[in-house]
Amino acid sequence: MDCKEFSQIMGEYVNRTLDADAAKAADAHTDACSECAARMRELACTSAMIRSLARANTPDGFEAQVRARIADQCAAQQSGFWFTVQERLQSLGRLLWGTPGHRLSVGPALAALMLCVVAAGSLYVFAPNHKTPAPETDWAYINTVKDQHASYAGSNPLGDESAAALRESTSESGETM
Amino acid sequence: MDAEEKVARLVSADAVLVLRCQANDIEAFDEIVTLYKDGIYNYIWRMVSSREDAEDLAQDVFVRAYGAIKTFRRESNLRTWLYRIATNLCVDKYRRRGLEKQLFVPIEQSRKDDDGHSQTLDLPDVSNEPQRIYENAELQMEIQRALMNMPDKLRSALLLFDFEGLSYEEIAETVNCPVGTVKSRIFNARVQLRDMLRPYVDV
Ligand SMILES: [Zn+2]
Numbered sequence: 186m187d188c189k190e191f192s193q194i195m196g197e198y199v200n201r202t203l204d205a206d207a208a209k210a211a212d213a214h215t216d217a218c219s220e221c222a223a224r225m226r227e228l229a230c231t232s233a234m235i236r237s238l239a240r241a242n243t244p245d246g247f248e249a250q251v252r253a254r255i256a257d258q259c260a261a262q263q264s265g266f267w268f269t270v271q272e273r274l275q276s277l278g279r280l281l282w283g284t285p286g287h288r289l290s291v292g293p294a295l296a297a298l299m300l301c302v303v304a305a306g307s308l309y310v311f312a313p314n315h316k317t318p319a320p321e322t323d324w325a326y327i328n329t330v331k332d333q334h335a336s337y338a339g340s341n342p343l344g345d346e347s348a349a350a351l352r353e354s355t356s357e358s359g360e361t362m
Numbered sequence: 363m364d365a366e367e368k369v370a371r372l373v374s375a376d377a378v379l380v381l382r383c384q385a386n387d388i389e390a391f392d393e394i395v396t397l398y399k400d401g402i403y404n405y406i407w408r409m410v411s412s413r414e415d416a417e418d419l420a421q422d423v424f425v426r427a428y429g430a431i432k433t434f435r436r437e438s439n440l441r442t443w444l445y446r447i448a449t450n451l452c453v454d455k456y457r458r459r460g461l462e463k464q465l466f467v468p469i470e471q472s473r474k475d476d477d478g479h480s481q482t483l484d485l486p487d488v489s490n491e492p493q494r495i496y497e498n499a500e501l502q503m504e505i506q507r508a509l510m511n512m513p514d515k516l517r518s519a520l521l522l523f524d525f526e527g528l529s530y531e532e533i534a535e536t537v538n539c540p541v542g543t544v545k546s547r548i549f550n551a552r553v554q555l556r557d558m559l560r561p562y563v564d565v
Contacts, residue, residue, distance in 0.1 A: 195549075196545055196546070196548065196549035196552075197545065199552065200523065200545075200548065202530070227556050227563050228549075228552045228553070228556060230556070230562075230563045230564065231520075231551075231552040231555040231556055231559075231563075232524050232552070234501075234505050234555065234559070234562070235505070235520060235521065235524035235525050235555075236524055236525070237501075237502075237505075238408060238502060238505060238506070238525060239502060240400070240404045241403070241404060241407065241413065242400070243399045243400050243403045243417075243420070244417050247395070247399055247403075247417070247420070247421070248392060248395050248396065248399070250421050251395055251421050251424045251425060251428075252392075254421055254425045255425055255428050258425060258429070321386065322385065322386045322387055322388075323385040323386065326385050327381075327382050327385050327387050327390075330378060330381050330382065330385075331378065331382075
């Protein structure tokens, strides 16, 4: 391997992602060529630097905050929906009874349309459970997924430990999920 | 596709968690947050250089993930999906404050808690000599400054690879570019970091 060839694989050499043969050839080159060896060590140093950067624990209450923000967002979406309905009705009202110049041109067709809209709207508004229902948790489906995952991954086809962990967590919580 | 066929594709706990979320199992989403919060939070901290912003943005990542989990495709990777949301939020944030961007962005060394005690940052304990620890903290600040002075595409590639331990393929998925581009971004980031931190690069 010459210097030009080495420079082409130096990035992966520093990243330690070369296959064994290529790494061996690169080792041989850096043993023989002090210039390339020095360049390689400089770049490898940047990797050590980033790896040495401190990590911090996520602040306490992080999950709770996330949950609260999700709840806020859901609430905002609901009130946003009612605001939209209200606004639509108001603008329709303005169209029908609003500015006098426009009243005649709107005509009976729009009045009929309005009647339909109001009727449909009131049916919706006064129907029981008109609020967007909370999504129903599909426990049967979840149980099937969990059980089948446990038995499928339990045979450990891809070295996946998740099935065991899943079984443990399920039996811990004492739920028959 | 029947249930059995669906399950046959499951290979990891992540896939189960996503399926449970899609069936409105809120506890599964909590598990996702618990699993990934540390990685996402630390990555964002190093991307934006502020722990306060990192806390807010990391929460944002999970709130957005919750909103979009129904559209999550099973062949995608949950981890890279979350890092992708995080990366986009960081870049947005950086762009918005781009005008007021300082040449040198100082990293917070420590934060006082309510009692006025400094919280330690769990710096690697090189030795018990105060001098050495000071040097180390200073070096950490310099590294962070250098990171903030490189383009965010290079910064994110380097952090995802060295700091978060993602593979080339995972990074390619996260930032939506070819694997070759990921490799060259990591390389260019190293070159920039080396040039900015010359005095600290020991050969
Ligand atoms: Zn050489």
